[in-house]
Amino acid sequence: MSAAALAAALMSAANAQAQTSQASSAPPAVAQTAPEAEADRPANPAPVVSNDAPGAQDIVVTGTAIRGVAPIGSNLVSVGLEAIEKTAPVNLSQLVNTVPALSTAGSLAQGENAYSYYSPQIHSLAGSSSNTTLVIVDGLRLPGGGTQFSQTDPNIIPVSAIQRVEVLADGASSVYGSDAVAGVVNFITRRTFDGLDANFQYGWADHYRSKSGNLIWGKTWGTGGVYVAGAWTEQSTLLNRYRSFSSLGDYRAVGGSNNNSFQCSPATIQVTGVSSGIVPSGVFLSPGATGTVANTQANAPCNTSIYNTLVPGQGRGNVMMKVVNDFSDKLTVTYMLNYNRQKTHSPNGPGNLTNAAAFGPNSGKGGQINPFFIAPAGAPNATQQSITWLATTPDGNYGEVESQSDVIYTTAVADYKINSNWTVTLSDAFGWNRSALNTINGFCTACAMLALNGTAQSSGSTTASDIAGQNVIALNLPLTTANALDVWNPVGSNRTSPAVLRSLYRANSENTNYNTFNQIRLNVQGSLFDLPAGPLKVAMGGEYYWQSQTQKITGSNNTGPTTTGSNFRVYNYSRKIKSVYAEAYIPVISPEMDVPLAYRVDLSAAVRYDSFSDVGDTTNPKFAATWEIIRGLKVRGNWSKSFVAPPIGVIGDPTQGYLYASGSIGTNGVISVPTANYPSVVNIPGAVAANTNNPCTMAVAVCQIGQGNTGLRRQLGGGFTNEVPQKGRSWSIGVDFTPQFLPGLVVAGTFFHNTFIGGVSSPSPSAIVNSAGLRNLLTLCPSSCTQAQIDSFANIANGATISGSVPPNVYYLIDQSSRNALNLVVEGVDGQFTYSSDLGNIGRVTIGTAFTYFTKFRQNFGGGTDFSILNTSGYNTTFPSVQFKNRAQLGWALDGISLDLFWNHVGPYRNWISTSVAPITVDGAGNPTGGGDRVAAGNTFDLHAQYEFGGENLTRGWQLFVDVQNLLDANPPFYNGNTNGILGGAWGYNGFVSNPLGRLVSIGARIKF
Structure with missing residues (x-):
C-alpha cells in the first residue's frame, strides 16, 4: 500500500467531500518524503487543525524514529483531519476498508471478534497468526484482543479523536520491531482541541439499521490543553434469510453446488439393522419414504441456511481523554487514557445430529430402545437406524453467540530538549483487554444423544468413555416416553416431552481472554554534524516490552448439560522483549547546491535488534534513498528485512x-x-x-x-x-509526480516485492x-x-x-500443529492518479483513482515446490489473493454543496475453495495449477452529498450529509463457498472482498461550537 493506494482511496472517500467551498476546502492528502525547506514545501501539505493549540505542528512521523524526517525512499501517506471528518465513518475499519491495497477492501467492517481481519492487512500478506501489518496509535502499540490470535483493534479509538492517518507500505521492523513486514498503519490523534464538535448519523438497508454518534470537547491554554472524545455505535443483526444470495441452499441453478444437508425435521434415515432380509442402502428422506436416495451431496434435501446469521449485530462505546502541557521550554508531557467496550450478538440456528444410532423393537438393545422409533415405510422391518436430524423447536429459540471486549489503554510521553539539536523522549504504553466469546443456551449434543439412544455416544455404545482418558460413562436408561427424544415427527406432532425439548438447548460455553502489555521506550535524537546538503541526523534508543495472555475456557465434557457436566481449562502465556535500534538520515544533495538532475538526494539507514524470551532473537536493517530529479519529480526506493514474532497464544502452554x-x-x-x-x-x-x-x-x-x-x-x-520468528524481505521502487506547472495533480506509482518466509500456520x-x-x-x-x-x-x-x-x-x-509452514512471494503495483481544480463559478472538480494490481503471488508449504495462487481466493482460508482492486472518484463542490461519486471495482478471479464446482487442477506434486470457478467482477457505486452552512451565525461550519453505499443495490458476485475467516461469512458470497448489506443509506449532521 502506498500513496497510490491510500491517498486516492482514503482521499477518494474524503478529499472531494472536503472541497465544500473555495474558502474552506480541505487540501488533498499527499505522499511526503524528506522534509523540505519552507520555500520548497508542496502547496498542499497534510492539513493542520485550525483549532489546535500552538505546538500542533510538532509532527509525529510514521516509519522513522527521527523527528521531522519522513521515511526516505518510502511512500508515506498522510490523510488530514478535515478529509477524515467529511467521510463520517462509523469506525476506523470502515475508513481504511476503502483502500484497494488492503485484503478486506470493500468488505463490511462489522462483527470482528476472533479472526484474521481484526486489524488492517496490507497486500494480503498472510493473516491469522501470521499478521504482517503493524497497527499503532501515535507511534505506540495497542493491546491485543479477540479470543484467538491477539489482534489489535484500532476501533477502540473514537473517530473524533483522530487527526490524521499515516500509512507506510514498506518493511519497518528496523524501527518498530515485530509485525511490520507489510507495513504500518499509524492512527495519529489530535494534540489538543478547543470547542465542541459532534456528529450523528442514522443508516438503513433492507432489514438492517445503523446508528452512531461521535463527539469531542476540549479546552486549550497557553501551554497545552485537554480534550475528551467519545463514540457510540449500534449496528443491527442481519439474518441469512433476508439476502437471496446467502439463503438459497441449493445453488445449482446459479452455477454452484447443492449446499443443502440431510439434517431435516423429521429426520432422514439410513437403516443399519433389520429383523429379516437385506439392509437397504441409501437414505430415506423421511419416515414415510418408501424408497431411498444415494447418500451424496447432490441429493441433500434440506436448506438449513435460512436459520443462520449473515452479519452479527454489534454495539460499541468508547471514550478517550488526552492532556498535553509544556512545563517549560524544554519539557513537554502528554498523557492519554482510553476505554472501549464492544459487544456482538448472533442468534443461533437449530442444532443437529449426524449419523446417530437409534434402536427400535427387535434390536435386542433393551433399555436403549427408543419408544418413539418408527421404521421407514420402505423398510418396515428396520430395527436399527443411523439418524441425521435438525432439532427445530416450536418457539424457534436456539440460543445465541455473543462476544464482548473491554479495553483500557493508556500512554504517557515525556519530551525533553537537551539543547537546540538533541531531544530525549521517554514513552510508556500500557494496555489491558478482556475479550469473551460465549454461547448461551446452545444445542446440547450429548443431551440429544442421551435422549435418542440412552448414551452420549453417536454409536450408542454403553461401554465407551465419554471423557477421553477417564472411565466416565453417562447413561439415560431405560428410555421412556418421558425421557426419550422423538426425531421421527416434525414440530406440531412431535411427541418429545416439554422437559426433554427444553434440555436440548442448555449448552453454554465461555472463552475469556485476558491480554496485558507494557511498552517502554527511550529515544535520543539530534544532529551529529552538518554536511554540505544539511545536518546528518540520528536517532538511537532501546525498548522493553512485556506481554501476558490468559485464556479461560469452559465448555461441555460430553456427558450432558453443561450445568452438570462441563470442563474448565486455563492457558497461560507470556513474553518479554529487549530491543535496541539506531537510525541515520543523510542528506546528500540539497536544492541550494544547484546540481543538474538532482534537485534533492537523501539517504537513510536503520537497524534494530530484538531479543525474545521465547523464540530467540533477530536483527533487521533497512536502507533507502530518495532522488528528486527536478522539483516535483521523485524516484524512491528501499530495501529492508522485517519479522513477525508468533503470537504468544499460538506458542501454546508448555505446562x-x-x-x-x-x-x-x-x-x-x-x-x-x-x-x-x-x-x-x-x-x-x-x-x-x-x-x-x-x-x-x-x-x-x-x-x-x-x-x-x-x-x-x-x-x-x-x-x-x-517455532521461530517469521521473516520478511521487501523492496520497492516508486515515482511521484506533482508538477509545479499544474497544481492539484498527483500521479504516483510503486512497484513492491515482498518475500515472507516461515509464516505461522496450522496447515489444512x-x-x-x-x-x-x-x-x-x-x-x-x-x-x-x-x-x-x-x-x-x-x-x-x-x-x-x-x-x-x-x-x-x-x-x-x-x-495440524502450528508451525513455520507458509512461504510467500508477492509482487505488484500500487497506482494513483488525482487531479483537483478550481473552475471558478463552476466550482471545484476532483477526479481520481487508486488501484492495487498484483503481478505475482506464489507460495509453498514447508519448503515444497512453489505454486501460484495469483488472482484466486479460497485456497488460503485466512487471506485472498485477488489480482486487481480499484476505487475511482468524481467530485464537485461549490458554495458549501458537494457531490461525490465513487466506483469500487474488484476484478474477476477464480474460486479455489474446496467447494468449487469446476475442479481445481493439480500437478504431480498435488499443487494447484488452474481450474476452479470463475467469479465475476464486482462493481458498486457510492454517492455522498453534503451541505456546509456558511455565514457568520451560530450554524457556521455545521454540516448535513446523505451517504449512499452501493447506490444500485447490487448483489455481491456469486461465490460457491463460505469465507469462514470472517465472522458472519455465509455461503454464496466472498466476505473478504464483498459487502452483503446491499444499498445502505445514511443521513447525518455535524455541529461545531
Missing part, C-alpha cells in the same frame, strides 16, 4: 503439552488422500474412491478415509514445533497431503494405530489431553 485455546487433540472425519502420495491408503478399512462408494484401489487418484470419525487430529502450539489437510514438505504430517495405520502411537501423538506424557472419546480403531493420525 499442558503446548495445547492452546484454538487447538485441540480429538477425532477427525473424512479426508481425501492422493494414492500417488500415500500408496498404503488403499489398505485402510473403509477407504473409498472420492465422491463414490467404490472401493479404493491404486487405479483411483484420490481416496477418502475416516468415515465415522476414525482418525485423530492434533493441533498443538508452536512451542511443540519449535489438503495442504498436508498435497505438499511435499508436509506429507510426513499424515500417518496411516492400515491395521489400526497402537495405543502407544496414540499416546505419543497426543503428547500425553507432557500434559496434553484428548478432547472427546477415542474411537475403538484409529486408522490415521494428522498433525
Whole structure:
C-alpha cells in the first residue's frame, strides 16, 4: 500500500467531500518524503487543525524514529483531519476498508471478534497468526484482543479523536520491531482541541439499521490543553434469510453446488439393522419414504441456511481523554487514557445430529430402545437406524453467540530538549483487554444423544468413555416416553416431552481472554554534524516490552448439560522483549547546491535488534534513498528485512503439552488422500474412491478415509514445533509526480516485492497431503494405530489431553500443529492518479483513482515446490489473493454543496475453495495449477452529498450529509463457498472482498461550537 493506494482511496472517500467551498476546502492528502525547506514545501501539505493549540505542528512521523524526517525512499501517506471528518465513518475499519491495497477492501467492517481481519492487512500478506501489518496509535502499540490470535483493534479509538492517518507500505521492523513486514498503519490523534464538535448519523438497508454518534470537547491554554472524545455505535443483526444470495441452499441453478444437508425435521434415515432380509442402502428422506436416495451431496434435501446469521449485530462505546502541557521550554508531557467496550450478538440456528444410532423393537438393545422409533415405510422391518436430524423447536429459540471486549489503554510521553539539536523522549504504553466469546443456551449434543439412544455416544455404545482418558460413562436408561427424544415427527406432532425439548438447548460455553502489555521506550535524537546538503541526523534508543495472555475456557465434557457436566481449562502465556535500534538520515544533495538532475538526494539507514524470551532473537536493517530529479519529480526506493514474532497464544502452554485455546487433540472425519502420495491408503478399512462408494484401489487418484470419525487430529502450539520468528524481505521502487506547472495533480506509482518466509500456520489437510514438505504430517495405520502411537501423538506424557472419546480403531493420525509452514512471494503495483481544480463559478472538480494490481503471488508449504495462487481466493482460508482492486472518484463542490461519486471495482478471479464446482487442477506434486470457478467482477457505486452552512451565525461550519453505499443495490458476485475467516461469512458470497448489506443509506449532521 502506498500513496497510490491510500491517498486516492482514503482521499477518494474524503478529499472531494472536503472541497465544500473555495474558502474552506480541505487540501488533498499527499505522499511526503524528506522534509523540505519552507520555500520548497508542496502547496498542499497534510492539513493542520485550525483549532489546535500552538505546538500542533510538532509532527509525529510514521516509519522513522527521527523527528521531522519522513521515511526516505518510502511512500508515506498522510490523510488530514478535515478529509477524515467529511467521510463520517462509523469506525476506523470502515475508513481504511476503502483502500484497494488492503485484503478486506470493500468488505463490511462489522462483527470482528476472533479472526484474521481484526486489524488492517496490507497486500494480503498472510493473516491469522501470521499478521504482517503493524497497527499503532501515535507511534505506540495497542493491546491485543479477540479470543484467538491477539489482534489489535484500532476501533477502540473514537473517530473524533483522530487527526490524521499515516500509512507506510514498506518493511519497518528496523524501527518498530515485530509485525511490520507489510507495513504500518499509524492512527495519529489530535494534540489538543478547543470547542465542541459532534456528529450523528442514522443508516438503513433492507432489514438492517445503523446508528452512531461521535463527539469531542476540549479546552486549550497557553501551554497545552485537554480534550475528551467519545463514540457510540449500534449496528443491527442481519439474518441469512433476508439476502437471496446467502439463503438459497441449493445453488445449482446459479452455477454452484447443492449446499443443502440431510439434517431435516423429521429426520432422514439410513437403516443399519433389520429383523429379516437385506439392509437397504441409501437414505430415506423421511419416515414415510418408501424408497431411498444415494447418500451424496447432490441429493441433500434440506436448506438449513435460512436459520443462520449473515452479519452479527454489534454495539460499541468508547471514550478517550488526552492532556498535553509544556512545563517549560524544554519539557513537554502528554498523557492519554482510553476505554472501549464492544459487544456482538448472533442468534443461533437449530442444532443437529449426524449419523446417530437409534434402536427400535427387535434390536435386542433393551433399555436403549427408543419408544418413539418408527421404521421407514420402505423398510418396515428396520430395527436399527443411523439418524441425521435438525432439532427445530416450536418457539424457534436456539440460543445465541455473543462476544464482548473491554479495553483500557493508556500512554504517557515525556519530551525533553537537551539543547537546540538533541531531544530525549521517554514513552510508556500500557494496555489491558478482556475479550469473551460465549454461547448461551446452545444445542446440547450429548443431551440429544442421551435422549435418542440412552448414551452420549453417536454409536450408542454403553461401554465407551465419554471423557477421553477417564472411565466416565453417562447413561439415560431405560428410555421412556418421558425421557426419550422423538426425531421421527416434525414440530406440531412431535411427541418429545416439554422437559426433554427444553434440555436440548442448555449448552453454554465461555472463552475469556485476558491480554496485558507494557511498552517502554527511550529515544535520543539530534544532529551529529552538518554536511554540505544539511545536518546528518540520528536517532538511537532501546525498548522493553512485556506481554501476558490468559485464556479461560469452559465448555461441555460430553456427558450432558453443561450445568452438570462441563470442563474448565486455563492457558497461560507470556513474553518479554529487549530491543535496541539506531537510525541515520543523510542528506546528500540539497536544492541550494544547484546540481543538474538532482534537485534533492537523501539517504537513510536503520537497524534494530530484538531479543525474545521465547523464540530467540533477530536483527533487521533497512536502507533507502530518495532522488528528486527536478522539483516535483521523485524516484524512491528501499530495501529492508522485517519479522513477525508468533503470537504468544499460538506458542501454546508448555505446562499442558503446548495445547492452546484454538487447538485441540480429538477425532477427525473424512479426508481425501492422493494414492500417488500415500500408496498404503488403499489398505485402510473403509477407504473409498472420492465422491463414490467404490472401493479404493491404486487405479483411483484420490481416496477418502475416516468415515465415522476414525482418525485423530492434533493441533498443538508452536512451542511443540519449535517455532521461530517469521521473516520478511521487501523492496520497492516508486515515482511521484506533482508538477509545479499544474497544481492539484498527483500521479504516483510503486512497484513492491515482498518475500515472507516461515509464516505461522496450522496447515489444512489438503495442504498436508498435497505438499511435499508436509506429507510426513499424515500417518496411516492400515491395521489400526497402537495405543502407544496414540499416546505419543497426543503428547500425553507432557500434559496434553484428548478432547472427546477415542474411537475403538484409529486408522490415521494428522498433525495440524502450528508451525513455520507458509512461504510467500508477492509482487505488484500500487497506482494513483488525482487531479483537483478550481473552475471558478463552476466550482471545484476532483477526479481520481487508486488501484492495487498484483503481478505475482506464489507460495509453498514447508519448503515444497512453489505454486501460484495469483488472482484466486479460497485456497488460503485466512487471506485472498485477488489480482486487481480499484476505487475511482468524481467530485464537485461549490458554495458549501458537494457531490461525490465513487466506483469500487474488484476484478474477476477464480474460486479455489474446496467447494468449487469446476475442479481445481493439480500437478504431480498435488499443487494447484488452474481450474476452479470463475467469479465475476464486482462493481458498486457510492454517492455522498453534503451541505456546509456558511455565514457568520451560530450554524457556521455545521454540516448535513446523505451517504449512499452501493447506490444500485447490487448483489455481491456469486461465490460457491463460505469465507469462514470472517465472522458472519455465509455461503454464496466472498466476505473478504464483498459487502452483503446491499444499498445502505445514511443521513447525518455535524455541529461545531
